[in-house]
Amino acid sequence: MKKNIILISTLYGIALASSLWLYNQKPLLMEDVGQLLPTKIKEVHSATSEAELQRWVKESISNHEKISVAGMQHSQGGHTYYPNGIVINMKNYNKILDYNPDEQTITVQSGATWDDIQKEINPDNLAIRVMQSQNIFTVGGSISINAHGRDIRYGSLIDTVESFRLLTPEGDIKNVSRTENSELFPLVIGGYGLFGIILDVTLHLTNDELYQIRSRSIDYEDYPDYFVQEVKENEAIRMHIARLSVAPDTLLKGMYVTDYELVDHQETLAKYATLKRDTLAAPQKFMLGLSRYSDWGKNLLWELQSKVYVGQDGNYITRNNAMRGDSKFMEYDNPSKTEILQEYFVPIDEFTSYLDDLRIVLENEELNLLNITVRYVNKDEEAVLSYAKEDMFALVLLINQGKSKEDIQKTEKIIQKMIDVTLEHDGSYYLPYYSYPTQAQMDEAYPRNKEFFEQKKKYDPDELFMNLFYKEYSQ
Amino acid sequence: MNFRKFLVAQSILVAASSVVFPFYLLLIRNIGDSYSQFGWAYGLFTLTAAFTYPLIGRLGDRFGDKNMLLMYTLGMAAVMLIIPLLFEVWQVYVIQIVMGILGAVQKNTEKAFLARSNDKDTAGKRIGNYHLHLSLWSGIGIILTGYLIDFLTIASLFYLISFVYMIASFVIIKKHKDEPTIS
Numbered sequence: 238m239k240k241n242i243i244l245i246s247t248l249y250g251i252a253l254a255s256s257l258w259l260y261n262q263k264p265l266l267m268e269d270v271g272q273l274l275p276t277k278i279k280e281v282h283s284a285t286s287e288a289e290l291q292r293w294v295k296e297s298i299s300n301h302e303k304i305s306v307a308g309m310q311h312s313q314g315g316h317t318y319y320p321n322g323i324v325i326n327m328k329n330y331n332k333i334l335d336y337n338p339d340e341q342t343i344t345v346q347s348g349a350t351w352d353d354i355q356k357e358i359n360p361d362n363l364a365i366r367v368m369q370s371q372n373i374f375t376v377g378g379s380i381s382i383n384a385h386g387r388d389i390r391y392g393s394l395i396d397t398v399e400s401f402r403l404l405t406p407e408g409d410i411k412n413v414s415r416t417e418n419s420e421l422f423p424l425v426i427g428g429y430g431l432f433g434i435i436l437d438v439t440l441h442l443t444n445d446e447l448y449q450i451r452s453r454s455i456d457y458e459d460y461p462d463y464f465v466q467e468v469k470e471n472e473a474i475r476m477h478i479a480r481l482s483v484a485p486d487t488l489l490k491g492m493y494v495t496d497y498e499l500v501d502h503q504e505t506l507a508k509y510a511t512l513k514r515d516t517l518a519a520p521q522k523f524m525l526g527l528s529r530y531s532d533w534g535k536n537l538l539w540e541l542q543s544k545v546y547v548g549q550d551g552n553y554i555t556r557n558n559a560m561r562g563d564s565k566f567m568e569y570d571n572p573s574k575t576e577i578l579q580e581y582f583v584p585i586d587e588f589t590s591y592l593d594d595l596r597i598v599l600e601n602e603e604l605n606l607l608n609i610t611v612r613y614v615n616k617d618e619e620a621v622l623s624y625a626k627e628d629m630f631a632l633v634l635l636i637n638q639g640k641s642k643e644d645i646q647k648t649e650k651i652i653q654k655m656i657d658v659t660l661e662h663d664g665s666y667y668l669p670y671y672s673y674p675t676q677a678q679m680d681e682a683y684p685r686n687k688e689f690f691e692q693k694k695k696y697d698p699d700e701l702f703m704n705l706f707y708k709e710y711s712q
Numbered sequence: 713m714n715f716r717k718f719l720v721a722q723s724i725l726v727a728a729s730s731v732v733f734p735f736y737l738l739l740i741r742n743i744g745d746s747y748s749q750f751g752w753a754y755g756l757f758t759l760t761a762a763f764t765y766p767l768i769g770r771l772g773d774r775f776g777d778k779n780m781l782l783m784y785t786l787g788m789a790a791v792m793l794i795i796p797l798l799f800e801v802w803q804v805y806v807i808q809i810v811m812g813i814l815g816a817v818q819k820n821t822e823k824a825f826l827a828r829s830n831d832k833d834t835a836g837k838r839i840g841n842y843h844l845h846l847s848l849w850s851g852i853g854i855i856l857t858g859y860l861i862d863f864l865t866i867a868s869l870f871y872l873i874s875f876v877y878m879i880a881s882f883v884i885i886k887k888h889k890d891e892p893t894i895s
Contacts, residue, residue: 242885249789249878253871256793260867263797570747 267324271313271671272575273645274705278305279321284330284348287410290434294701295408297323303703306430308348308378312669313577315705316381316429322703325434327377333357334437341442342399347377347435351560354440359512359557364445366397370478370562370610377435382669383427383620385612385631387476387497387559389469392615393625395426397441404434406697424692427620429668431693431702445556447506448475448497452550454543455492457481461588463494464613464630473499476559479611480546481592481632484539485532489596491539492611493546497559509555521566528607529637535607567635576607577636579652580667582614582629587662594658602651608635621689624665624682631667649673656682672709679710686710713778717883718825719842723849724880725785725818730853732792732873735866739795740804749801753808760812761819768813768820777828778884780821785881787814792874796867 264277279302284290297304303322310317318324327348335344338361343354351372354365368379369386380401385393400414403425413421425432451474455463460479468474474496482491524541527534569576583591599606610633614625624631638648652673656666665682666674679686690711694700700707740753772780791811798804826839860869 238885242882245786245878245881245885252790252793253874256797257871260796263799266799 267318269310269313269315269317271577272640273313273577273671274315276315276318276320276705278318279323281324281326283326283328286330287404287436290325290330290404290436291408291410293323293325294404294406294434297701298406298408298699301699304434304701305704306377306381306434306702308375308381309350309373311374311378312382312429312706314669314671314709316669317704319703319705319708327375327434330436331375335439338363341444342439343442344437344439345376346437347380347401348375350375351379355512355557355561358442359445359510362445362506362510363442364556365560366391366441366443367394368560370560371564372561373564376438376440380426380435380438381428381430382667383622383624385614385625387478387612389477389613389615390475391443393617393620395423395620396617398426399439399441401425401438402436403432404436406433406699406701410436420692421696423620424689424696427622427668428689429622429706430704431707432696433702443556445506445510446475447500447503447509448554448556448559449500450549450552450554451494451496451498452546452548453494454547455479455494457490457492457592458589460492460494460611461585461630465585468494468496469613471498475499475556477613480542481609481611482539483528483606483609484536486536487539488599489592489609491543493543495546495549497554497556500553505553506555509553509558513558513561515565516563519566521563522568525566525607529605573641574637574639577638577648578670579634579636579655579673580670581632581634581655581659581664582624582626582666583632583659583662583664584627584629587664588630591658591662591664594662595655598651598654598658602654604648604651605637606634607637609633621685621692622668622683623685624667626663626665629664653678668706672706676710676712713776713781713825713884715829715838717886718777718781719845721781721785721880721883722822722842723845724876724883725788726846727849727853727856728788728873728876728880730850731857731860732870734857735861735869736795739798739866740808743798743801743804753801753804756805757808757812757815760809761816764813764816765820768816769824772817772821772824777821777825780817781825782881782884784814784818784821785877785884787817789874789877789881792870792877795870 265280266275267278268275282293294304303319305318305322305324307317307324307326308328330346330348331350331353332346333343333349333353334346336357341363343358345354351365351368351374355372358364367386367388369384379394380398383393383395391397400412400417403411403413403421405411411418411421413425415422421432425435468477476497477495479492479494481489484491524538528538567576612631614629614631616627617623617625636648638644653675656674656678659666660678660681693707693711741750791807791814794807798807826842829835829838864872
């Protein structure tokens with residue numbers, strides 16, 4: 238019996254050792270929400286302290302390893318990882334470091350989400366100036382893509398950033414603002430994590446305000462004039478979003494606009510100030526599901542949306558709550574398909590003719606287009622990779638596609654056509670998405686991209702900070 | 713194998729599987745990228761068990777409950793060493809089939825052992841007592857897990873539980889004073 242025990246123990250020891258050895262060799266697969274670029278990486282470090290981050294950077298320098306920085310990983314072109322590289326997950330690096338309600342500023346670690354900030358500042362009737370429509374993203378990630386949203390008065394995110402601290406490719410920590418190390422400011426903001434790790438950020442806040450929702454149906458041909466004369470000119474309207482029909486019956490013609498108009502009786506704000514929670518969103522999810530599978534579903538969804546959106550007309554909502562859009566209903570689990578985003582910017586006066594040309598592409602191609610929202614962005618050329626060459630409308634397209642190589646090629650062909658149309662109308666496209674655009678399209682939409690990549694090589698000559706976006710477009 | 717030893721071995725392995733179960737679910741959910749794959753992984757487990765029960769029952773009669781239980785604990789110790797290495801769906805399917813067979817061995821042996829007991833008059837009391845211990849250890853395992861995971865990575869949890877299954881194996885192998893060599 239003793240023999241048996243010794244034999245079993247020895248065999249077990251060998252098995253355990255082999256398992257541990259194999260475990261260390263195991264490839265770690267990483268992908269972002271786009272799900273089109275599963276990539277083997279070396280390891281993921283979850284950051285909680287500055288000392289730790291600095292140590293990892295220095296270790297990677299001496300080991301000649303590559304680093305990518307990740308927040309919520311909603312960028313869809315492998316912006317947050319690189320083959321055999323180290324991914325630094327910033328989500329737990331999320332403390333609020335300093336909050337000054339009187340000066341309306343807040344300093345947060347870059348892994349903090351907009352939701353974290355909203356919870357902190359809502360009791361003091363303060364709100365965020367510029368962010369995406371959803372509040373699930375990290376501040377560091379949002380800055381790295383220079384996000385924009387429904388706000389129409391404060392510009393892009395870059396305009397609301399006072400300063401930040403950057404962990405550089407040498408492992409040093411630099412203060413960056415418009416006055417200190419100012420050359421880095423427009424490179425890091427909208428810099429897709431290529432210049433270092435944003436440690437913490439100081440942002441300008443604004444007052445929380447009570448708005449009345451104004452929502453109505455409009456024809457796409459009337460939209461630009463409506464926006465310029467009745468939205469932009471009316472100082473009381475602080476936020477705005479519109480939706481364009483993807484239903485075959487009204488493709489790129491039907492629209493709904495939603496304006497958020499400041500009300501006179503701000504003293505009633507307290508009544509609406511409780512932050513709304515994530516809802517179950519089951520009806521939206523079901524309807525989106527129907528529209529994925531049929532034109533009939535798309536037409537029905539558009540009809541129902543009209544009732545829902547116009548039905549909100551007259552409702553009251555605080556700024557903070559208007560910046561807490563639902564995102565749950567867009568979560569999508571399918572083994573062979575995924576949902577991707579595209580965003581195109583066109584000058585206001587090109588809008589109508591642009592849609593007419595885009596419609597021709599969409600009518601001749603097979604693209605499962607589920608949703609289009611329209612936002613407004615002010616001209617803002619501060620960031621080197623700036624998308625707002627003038628005052629523009631931004632169209633966000635939600636597209637359902639297969640994950641196979643053939644599906645990717647098929648979608649690529651159509652998206653490149655859509656981008657061509659966009660560029661013909663002096664437009665541009667947004668960079669956080671899958672690498673469908675060609676290098677030529679990149680060069681046309683972002684004339685300063687060469688300068689951007691040259692600066693990257695100047696600040697990070699050994700290319701410590703790497704991602705698939707850089708690999709694709711820096712050559 | 714006497715009843716006491718059987719009870720100790722069963723208690724250990726029930727506690728071990730209670731610790732591992734939620735994380736195993738999490739793992740196969742992460743590897744599979746849809747609920748249908750998740751469903752298949754579980755369906756395979758149950759179906760394999762279903763079809764192997766008759767054979768396992770016969771093997772149990774031939775080789776004895778002790779050896780069957782030993783096969784289960786050693787098998788599970790090995791499976792726990794493999795789980796941290798899985799990264800593709802087909803591998804999960806294979807492991808689910810293996811675990812389906814092992815699970816059937818455990819369940820069948822447990823019931824056969826209890827049924828083989830001679831004192832039919834006190835069977836209710838005896839099994840009641842037996843279940844008290846098992847449920848108690850299962851509860852302890854589940855509660856312990858909530859704390860363990862703060863200190864361990866998921867992979868090291870599987871390694872730890874593999875070791876616990878080995879301890880159960882040794883409990884089964886160990887010769888008892890008042891016990892003949894062959895059970």
